[in-house]
Amino acid sequence: MEERLDIHNSNIPKICRSCEVRHRGICGALSATELLEISKHTRQIKHEAGVELVSDGEPITSYATIMQGVIKLSKILEDGRQQVVGLQFAPDFIGRLFSQKNNLCAETASDVQVCRVPKKILENLIADNSELEHKLLEQTLKELDEAREWMVTLGRKTALEKVACFLYLIATHFDPAYFDEEKKQEKDVVFDLPLTRADIADFLGLTVETVSRQFTKLRTEKIIEITTRRHILIPDLNILKKCCG
Amino acid sequence: MEERLDIHNSNIPKICRSCEVRHRGICGALSATELLEISKHTRQIKHEAGVELVSDGEPITSYATIMQGVIKLSKILEDGRQQVVGLQFAPDFIGRLFSQKNNLCAETASDVQVCRVPKKILENLIADNSELEHKLLEQTLKELDEAREWMVTLGRKTALEKVACFLYLIATHFDPAYFDEEKKQEKDVVFDLPLTRADIADFLGLTVETVSRQFTKLRTEKIIEITTRRHILIPDLNILKKCCG
């Protein structure tokens, strides 16, 4: 279930020098080494898929940085309706700063490796480290941009456009060409979906059946290839992009 | 169209001592007086309703604090579909920090009074004032919470629930009982809608016709009273809340 890592034995893929995590976009709020240097209370922990790291309504006791894997943030209505309100990848920061209680639920979508710090300790560090606070502000602004972008998808796009947007989001996140100049020539983008069809449905405000039908439609139109259920190949990202509305 | 105010003649309703603006929830990132004290480049400006203060894709030249009125943040797809991604009230801060370009459009929904500061000047102030940066982080976190809450409404609620949520949002924002202890006894909440039906539709991911039908339904069920088009009376907020899903 939960496994502590030997800090000196961890093998983080080293791509971004400032945070030691393979990723795209702005650098994470807190790198793993920064956290480890910052406080002896930091712990690296492994979780398997499907673990609830943060529960809605529960008190916050610690923050974390994702080192590997995907975490989904969701909110659940009383009658069971669920909405995924965000996906987080390495090296994102996890946890609602400066609040006593969580207002959403965070669950590991894949196997995940995180670096945890107790709430109070990080907050004290923030108080005397304005550079740290600035990084957290940058990360929060990025998340706000993403949330607002997704609101357009939720409110104004068709089922097909929603699914195309989702695939485009994941594809660009995992596109190896982004990290490897040599691969810039190859057009194919290949990746594994980090979510089940049910989770994708909850992210897009659709039902599983509708998501499945749109996958089939994109497959028959040769815009994507579905190798196994989770494994996707996209021959031309630009064609997919045109489906996003 | 645009009118500069005499700073010493402005009559801001003084409710919250720390930011001089009548509001609820956490204090604004930057109070008007703070801004005015902070820099001689600060300007108070009046705008009438329907003015685009910030255009999507355009370079950012200044930030602002709302002193009075309502501003809507929206995104528009190429084919004209529009989604309102946020509403901002006094004393909210306006503008995407640390970015060269706007990624959304901000339009005055009502007559609005703002306090403007040039981008560079505020950013320099932030750099040597960590308390200021902390306030802006708090405001950004609040906006992120609101955006995620709204994603649930957009993705998982029915048309009636959406309209009820919207009315509840506005009602609680303008509820005088919130500011005046004497009025806590009175149950009626009376206010003017700051948006047209078309804007409400764009906020809720619906069409004007559907919004109108849900208003009618809530009226015939005596959950709301519509005095004139914009003027709303809510006999019991708790009953409305139950319609929010």
Next chain:
DNA sequence: GCTTTACCTTGATTTGCATCAAGTTTAGAA
């Protein structure tokens, strides 16, 4: 005052997605 126009409501019809209901595939356990 009357006219114009933007805004809003209501009704009839269509449609995209949800729901209901089987089936199929895949991964994991026995």
Next chain:
DNA sequence: TTCTAAACTTGATGCAAATCAAGGTAAAGC
């Protein structure tokens, strides 16, 4: 390997919201 359960797909049907269309209302200009 076979069995089982979970995950996924496909088809038939229903319904909520979109679309199309017309009429009503109120604020702003003449």
